[in-house]
Structures are given as C-alpha cells and as structure tokens.
Amino acid sequence: MNIFLLLTISIAFGIGTFLILRRDIIKMIIGIVILCHSVHMMIVAMGAFDGIKAPIIEGSPDKGSGIIFQDSLSDGILAPVVPHTTEVLHMDPLVQALVLTAIVINLAITAFLLILAYRIYEEYGTMDADELRRLRG
Amino acid sequence: MDQSVAIILAIFLPFIFAILVPYVEKIFKHRIGWYASFTALLTFILIATAAPSIIAGKTIQYSVKWLPSVGVDFGIYVDGLSLLIAFLASGIAIMIMAYSNEYMSHKEDLAAYYKYILLFMGSMIGMVFSANTIQLFIFWELTSITSFLLIGYWKHKPQSVYGAKKSLILSSGCGGLVMFVGFLLLRSITGTFDIPTIISDPSMINTIQGHELFVITLVFIFIGAAAKSAQGPFYIWLPNAMEAPTPVSAFLHSATMVKAGLYLVARVHPIFSGTEAWLILVAGTGMITMIGAGFLALRQTDIKGLLAYSTISQLAYIMTMYGYTTYQEPGIGVAAATFHLLNHATFKATLFLMVGIVAHEAATRDIRKLGGLRREMPLTFIIATIGALAMAGVPPLNGFLSKEMFYESSVMMGNNLGAPYTFIIPAVAVLGGVLTFAYSIKIIDGIFLGKRQDDHLPKKIHDPSAIMLAPTAALAFLVVLFGVFPSIPVNLIIEPAVAGILLDTVSLNVKLWHGLTPELFMTVITFVLGILLYTKYDDIARWQDRFNVRHPGISINYYYDKIVGNATYNAGRFSGKFQVGPIKYYIIPILLLAILSILVPVTLLSLEMFPVTLNFEIPPYELIVFLLIIITALLAAILPSYLPAVIAVSAMGFLVGIVFIFLLAPDLAITQILVETLTTIIFVLVIAKVPQTFKENITKRILLRDILISVTVASTVFIIMLYASQGIIPPFESVSHYFLEKSVLLTGGHNVVNVILVDFRSFDTLGEIAVIFLAALGVYNLIHSRGERK
Numbered sequence: 001m002n003i004f005l006l007l008t009i010s011i012a013f014g015i016g017t018f019l020i021l022r023r024d025i026i027k028m029i030i031g032i033v034i035l036c037h038s039v040h041m042m043i044v045a046m047g048a049f050d051g052i053k054a055p056i057i058e059g060s061p062d063k064g065s066g067i068i069f070q071d072s073l074s075d076g077i078l079a080p081v082v083p084h085t086t087e088v089l090h091m092d093p094l095v096q097a098l099v100l101t102a103i104v105i106n107l108a109i110t111a112f113l114l115i116l117a118y119r120i121y122e123e124y125g126t127m128d129a130d131e132l133r134r135l136r137g
Numbered sequence: 138m139d140q141s142v143a144i145i146l147a148i149f150l151p152f153i154f155a156i157l158v159p160y161v162e163k164i165f166k167h168r169i170g171w172y173a174s175f176t177a178l179l180t181f182i183l184i185a186t187a188a189p190s191i192i193a194g195k196t197i198q199y200s201v202k203w204l205p206s207v208g209v210d211f212g213i214y215v216d217g218l219s220l221l222i223a224f225l226a227s228g229i230a231i232m233i234m235a236y237s238n239e240y241m242s243h244k245e246d247l248a249a250y251y252k253y254i255l256l257f258m259g260s261m262i263g264m265v266f267s268a269n270t271i272q273l274f275i276f277w278e279l280t281s282i283t284s285f286l287l288i289g290y291w292k293h294k295p296q297s298v299y300g301a302k303k304s305l306i307l308s309s310g311c312g313g314l315v316m317f318v319g320f321l322l323l324r325s326i327t328g329t330f331d332i333p334t335i336i337s338d339p340s341m342i343n344t345i346q347g348h349e350l351f352v353i354t355l356v357f358i359f360i361g362a363a364a365k366s367a368q369g370p371f372y373i374w375l376p377n378a379m380e381a382p383t384p385v386s387a388f389l390h391s392a393t394m395v396k397a398g399l400y401l402v403a404r405v406h407p408i409f410s411g412t413e414a415w416l417i418l419v420a421g422t423g424m425i426t427m428i429g430a431g432f433l434a435l436r437q438t439d440i441k442g443l444l445a446y447s448t449i450s451q452l453a454y455i456m457t458m459y460g461y462t463t464y465q466e467p468g469i470g471v472a473a474a475t476f477h478l479l480n481h482a483t484f485k486a487t488l489f490l491m492v493g494i495v496a497h498e499a500a501t502r503d504i505r506k507l508g509g510l511r512r513e514m515p516l517t518f519i520i521a522t523i524g525a526l527a528m529a530g531v532p533p534l535n536g537f538l539s540k541e542m543f544y545e546s547s548v549m550m551g552n553n554l555g556a557p558y559t560f561i562i563p564a565v566a567v568l569g570g571v572l573t574f575a576y577s578i579k580i581i582d583g584i585f586l587g588k589r590q591d592d593h594l595p596k597k598i599h600d601p602s603a604i605m606l607a608p609t610a611a612l613a614f615l616v617v618l619f620g621v622f623p624s625i626p627v628n629l630i631i632e633p634a635v636a637g638i639l640l641d642t643v644s645l646n647v648k649l650w651h652g653l654t655p656e657l658f659m660t661v662i663t664f665v666l667g668i669l670l671y672t673k674y675d676d677i678a679r680w681q682d683r684f685n686v687r688h689p690g691i692s693i694n695y696y697y698d699k700i701v702g703n704a705t706y707n708a709g710r711f712s713g714k715f716q717v718g719p720i721k722y723y724i725i726p727i728l729l730l731a732i733l734s735i736l737v738p739v740t741l742l743s744l745e746m747f748p749v750t751l752n753f754e755i756p757p758y759e760l761i762v763f764l765l766i767i768i769t770a771l772l773a774a775i776l777p778s779y780l781p782a783v784i785a786v787s788a789m790g791f792l793v794g795i796v797f798i799f800l801l802a803p804d805l806a807i808t809q810i811l812v813e814t815l816t817t818i819i820f821v822l823v824i825a826k827v828p829q830t831f832k833e834n835i836t837k838r839i840l841l842r843d844i845l846i847s848v849t850v851a852s853t854v855f856i857i858m859l860y861a862s863q864g865i866i867p868p869f870e871s872v873s874h875y876f877l878e879k880s881v882l883l884t885g886g887h888n889v890v891n892v893i894l895v896d897f898r899s900f901d902t903l904g905e906i907a908v909i910f911l912a913a914l915g916v917y918n919l920i921h922s923r924g925e926r927k
Contacts, residue, residue, distance in 0.1 A: 115919050
C-alpha cells in the first residue's frame, strides 16, 4: 500500500479524534465526519493494490474473470485482502460495497446529529456540552 | 382426584390467581380480600386431599423431566413435614386475608397487596413440596422476594424501604446464596439434587457424614436456614421487617416464612444429625439466639418490635430442639420442635393480629402510651390473654405442652452429654422460658391492665368489627383446642411430620397432666423466676437503653449499617469517578483500551515481520490531493468560526471522493460526492441558525492531553494499517471470489459493487434504507416537537 495514503488516513484519524474530544457540539460533529471519512478510506484502501482494475467486469464471463486472489507471499501467510499477484484482475468489490453503505448511513447520522445540535441550541441556548450538563443538573 | 395432581395444582393455583388479581379487583373493588381468602381456602382444600395417605404413613412423589442435562427434574415430595408447613401457609393465609379486608385502608393499592401475599403463599407451598434442592432454592428465593415486596409495601416510608432492603440482603443475599453453594457441595458429594434419594439411602448418608466436605456443607446450608429464620447474627432483619402491614408480619414474619429456615433444618435433619457438628451448630446457635433475643425483647417499646424479638427467640427454641442430637438417638427434640412449630404459628399469629387490632383502634403501638384497655376491648383482651399465656407456657394452652416437651428434651440431652451439661442445658432452657414469661406478661399488662393513658389514646376505643375479630378469635380457639385436646393435632399432623423427619413411624403421647416430672418442676421454677423478673422489667429495659447509648459499637446493626452504608458510598464514589458526565471522559478510556488491545498484541505477535516493503512511489497529483486532505482536515479543526470550518470539512469530503477514484472505486467516488453535497447543505442550514462561533477555552494541559491522545490514536491506526496491508493476519477465505465469479453469470451485472448491493446483499441495502428512514423520522420529530414546547 502506498505509504502516503496511509499517512494521510492516519493524520485525518488523529484530527478527528482531537475534534470529538472538544466541548463544542458542532466541532464534535465535524470530528465525527472526519473520522468517518478516514475509516472509509481505510477500508477501501485495504482492498486496493497497485496495478489492478476496478471491480467492473468487461466482456463475457468466461474470459479473463474468475480466479483473482492468489497468495504470492513466500512464507505461506495469506493476506486478509488481495495481495500482489500477477493474476489479480480486480479490486476487492466487497469492501467497496461495504463502504458505499457506510457512506450513506453516515449521511443519515450526520443529518440527525446536526438537527439534534440545532434543537439543543434552541432549547438550551448553548453549544457547550459541559454547559448542557450543568443545565440538566 | 389424583393426589400428586392436587398438590401440583396447590402450588400453581396461588400463582395463577395472583396474576388474575388486578382484573378481579376491577369487579370486586375493595372486597378483593375475600377473593384472595377464597384462593387460600381452595389451596388448603387441595392440600388436604393429600392428607389421608400421609397420615396413613405414605409419601407422595411425582416428577417430570425439567432440566435433564443437569439432572434436575420438577418434582414434588409430600410427607408429613411438608404437609404441616403447607397447611400453616394456606390455613393462616385464609385468616390473614379475611382480616386484611378490614385492616387495609381502601385507599391503599390493594391489588398489589393481595397479589404479593398470594405469590408468597404459592412460593412457600412450592418450596415445601420441592423434591430437589434446585427447585427448593428457586421457591426459597421467591419467598424472599415476595417478603421484600411486602415489607416495602409502603414505599413512601424510608423505614419500610430500609427494612425491605435489609431483609433481602441478609436472608437472600447472605443466606440464600450461601445455602445454594451448600446444595452444590451436597451434590458434589452425592451426585444428585434429589432430596428423597439422599435421605432414604443410609449408605449415602454415611458417605456424606464421613466426607471431608461434611462440615463445610453443613455450615453453608445452615447459614441459609439461620438467615431465613433470623437466627444468630442474622436476627437483625426481623425487627426491621415489622414495617410491613401487620397482617403481613403475622403471616410471613412469624407464622410461615421465618419457618422456612426451620423447615430446611428439619428437611436435612436425616442427612446431618447425629453428629457433633450438628449439635454444636444448630443447638448452639439456637440457644444463644434464644437467650439474646429474649433479653433484647425486654427493652422494646413497640409491641410489634417486642413480638419480633419474641418470634426470634421462639424460633430459636425450635432450632435448639432440632439441634438436640446424639449418635444413638439423632432426633431427641424433633417431636417437641415440630409441635412447638405448629403451636408458635397459632399463638404468634393470634398475638400479631391482636396487635393489629389494638393499633387500628388505639392508633398507636407504643406500649408506653397504651394501658387499661381491658374494659373497652373485652373480647380483644381475652384473645390477647390466651395468646400471651400460651406463649408464656401456662396450662392448659398449647404453648404449655410444647414447652414441657422442650424442657423434657433438654433434660434428656443434658443427661446424654453428662456433667456439666446435665445442669447447663436445662438451665439455659429455663432461662429462655423465664424471659419469654416476662415479656408475655408485659404484653397483657402493658396494653390491657394498669391505668388508661388518656393523653395518648383516643377518647373512644372499642372492640373491632367481626371481620377483624373472627379470624383472630379462630386462631385463639386453635390455641385452646390444641392445649386441651393435644391428641387432635398430634395424631393428625405432628406424628406424620415427625415421621417425615425421623423416617420412622412414631407414636407420641402428649397429655396435659403427665405426672410429677422434672419438667413440671422446671415450669414451676420458670413461673416463679418469671414473676420475679417481671418486677425488675423496667430496670432491665432502662439498663439496656443506657448500655446502648454508651456502647453504640456493641451491636450487629451498627456493623450492618456501616458495611451497607460504606458499600453504597464507595460504589457511588467509584461510579462518580468513572461516570463524570462529559462525553470526552468516556471516549478517552474507550480509545485507550482499543489502542492497548490492538496495538500491544499486534506489536508483540508480529515484531519479526517488520520492516515491511513500502511503496514510496506516488504520482504528483495524488500527493497533492493527500496534502490537501490533511490541510482541509486541519483547517476544519482549527478554524474558530463554523462556516469556514464547515467549508473546510466539505472540501475534505470532495477530496475523499477523488481518493476513491485513485483507489479504483468509481461507485464510491460518485456516492461520496453526492452525499457530501447533501451533507454540506444540511451543515450550512443548521449553522445558519446557531451562533457562528463558540470559543472554547482550551488550557495548555487539556490541549497537550488531547493532542497526545490524538497522536497515539493516529499512530495506532497507522501501525494497524501497515501490518494489515502486509498480510499479517491469517484470513478466512474471502467471499469476494464468489461475487466476482458469479456476478455476470447469475445476475448479468458487470459492476460487481452494484450487484452486491442490489442483488447478493440486498437485505443489507434494505437495512441501510431503514436507517435513513429512521434518521429522517428522527429529524422530522425533532423539528416537529419544537412547536409543542413553545
């Protein structure tokens, strides 16, 4: 895997973590969004290796498609995801399907959280999670 | 009707009728007590159908498979002993619930009251008929729970709640669970939970008595019995249980539930008796409790409190008698104990119901405020005198007979042990009798004799209506009947019960006049000393009060309160420390734990796999996108105003879409860009309505801490991904093979991701749609609820 992508994902994850530790509710939500982005990238990256194709099959089924995952590591340990191999044709489609679902669900959650934040502000006049706690007593 | 069917019906009928109580209450209103009383009567009749064959010397056994994998059946075992307790439970319940019709105010939650009592009655009957220890334990704990509910019946009174908790902690927590361990030990010795199998097999009993775990098993089971019957240090819960409505105290806490411990002692009597451990443990605990509780009873000013201590003391009599044992004759006191068990249930229930009447009419239970009521309440006075004199052991009442038997068995026990016990054991027994005599007289004297205290009492006091008087009088009648014609109860129920314990046919000869025996002299001594003690009654009570004030530490209650109070306080402090409130304090431990549980094993297991082959080649356009992602994420974090921060985070979202293109995921890229557009719109809509910024004062310490956490989390993610991408973790076979192979073949779809979503895993997509739908509903309701508040 590309080291720069890896670094980017990790840094984004760190920034997201920093944000969900804040008292400001909007910043927390932004933090959750950033965390989700990095998790999505992480999962997709797990199924990605250099020099392979998108999981879209071209042509007829009997030609070219078929066996795609083969262990090429000499020590006999299989990778959890598709390793480097000469026969690889496609990216792992499953992780992509997973993440596609995750992205949509993430939208639902973000929308809900935002409306919740908005209603909290309307009811209590604050965006401070600590202050909210005090108000509740 | 088949007898075993009748018994099983008798167990479950109260439960079924208890469930129906709330519905029946709608029809019967405040007369629901008659329904409950009728249920008890029905149960009593069902149990009575089993009586003839038990009296004839048989037992009834029946079982159905319940938990065959652990060798537990649902079984019933009916012998004289279980029949006796079941008769007490259902018979006294009839009177108690009839009495409650008048006693309980119509404003109370009557449905709950009768429901709990019926549930208790069913549990008690279920317990005594249980053929195995597991079933016995379950019903045993059910009686504890129903007792808890009834003591805490007046939920608004803190004293009730305190008493209820105390009874549950001590009788169920400290007693029941320990007893359960005892049962498991017994099972490990014998290999069975079945009680009749164990007690009917002499060779098995020999094995148990010779086993190295014998003493510890006995101690554990006895602790359960002692806690239930308020013996030894466990006595402290019973006085506090007096917060329950008085009929409940009469029923549970004097006549039946506290007898459960004695029942257990009698039930395991064949297994453990005839050993020194049994004598020391059971009789020893009984004697100490008998004297201690009798002594403490003297200072009680609440009549119910006095009766509670006298109950403890009387139960201790019975315990002591069950404890009397020698190698040759394992059951010296069994007959006396069983007879006293019945007698105590009758006279103590009479006394409790009498106290209920007095409290109902005179509006106080304080013995200092009562007095001189004999003219106003002549009938109650007669009943009280019968009950109290029976407890004091005055002929010709039933208490006299069983007390004589107590003395007789004490003398026998003393003779068997030899000097100095020949003197000590009878002396202790007499001392117990003297104390009982004194406080029994106090009940009569304090309430009905002496001067009327007009300051404290209502102007007009009179005997209660027949509804309360009749059940009390019926019990008092039994007290006299059993005293004058002892052969009736003895032949009908005591002999079968004793036979059930000793596993042998017995013939008892109980008569009012049985010649000039040592025990008769002991009774005379008891009366003389009792009258002498009564003259010093108030001095002793005052001395006890002074002692209590001076030495608050010499009291079991003091330590109970300290332990329970400290436990509550420390639990509160502990959870207060971990559940501080702000979400971030929950997130931090979760993150740290995740890091520890992932990073450490990964590092330890795969240290040698490092270093890995890393790919540093990257096209410049990819590098730019990655850098932009980091920059936008950073901006989203540090920009103070919401709008710029939201713009930054949505820019990041679009860049993530581009990354998906690099990762050869075109579907994801499209979805991400569409979703990001929508997210941005919602973000902007919301932040337009709230203040544009929020200044959080981040101290250096918090900043440092949060950055440290974030960096740790980021490095963990980095390392995990690094390892994962090197293929460290042994995989399962990927299901992706299948999808790629079959996609075109089965569905005709060439885009495998799409095929998975709408075809192979379409139920997942349905779930996803459900999530969106729920979120939309939530959003709608949140916005909608705004109107209602304002």
